[in-house]
Amino acid sequence: MEEQQFPKGILPVLPVSNIDETADYYTKTLHFEENFRQKTPEGMSINSQLTFEGSTLMLNLNPEKAPLEGGGIYLWVRLYEKNINKYYDSLVESGVNITDPIKDQFWGDR
Numbered sequence: 001m002e003e004q005q006f007p008k009g010i011l012p013v014l015p016v017s018n019i020d021e022t023a024d025y026y027t028k029t030l031h032f033e034e035n036f037r038q039k040t041p042e043g044m045s046i047n048s049q050l051t052f053e054g055s056t057l058m059l060n061l062n063p064e065k066a067p068l069e070g071g072g073i074y075l076w077v078r079l080y081e082k083n084i085n086k087y088y089d090s091l092v093e094s095g096v097n098i099t100d101p102i103k104d105q106f107w108g109d110r
Contacts, residue, residue, distance in 0.1 A: 011056055011057075012057055012058070013057075013058045014057060014060065015063075015064075015065035016063075017061075019061050020037075023048040023050065026057075026059075029096060030052070031087070031090070032051060032052045033051045034049070035049040035056070045061065046060070047061065085102075
């Protein structure tokens with residue numbers, strides 16, 4: 001088994017009901033990189049560590065605490081990308097439900 005690399009500092013952990021589906025969505029649609037996926041001896045995925053532009057997020061199999069359709073927890077994720085317009089367009093083309101379209105903000109972000 002390869003040695004797992006853990007980030008320094010704070011590691012946000014998002015509880016999810018299906019590691020494989022969620023990690024695949026983050027990697028294929030949102031363009032995160034997956035560092036590793038931890039599985040039980042039976043082969044069930046229980047954790048996935050993802051990275052985006054140097055920031056790390058851990059997905060944890062925890063169906064009891066995972067967000068639910070129409071309820072659950074609220075999570076706001078800010079993704080900083082050098083070419084935000086190209087990245088945003090790729091999200092829209094992939095069918096991502098954008099609830100707050102990008103725009104120039106008074107504090108300097110886009």
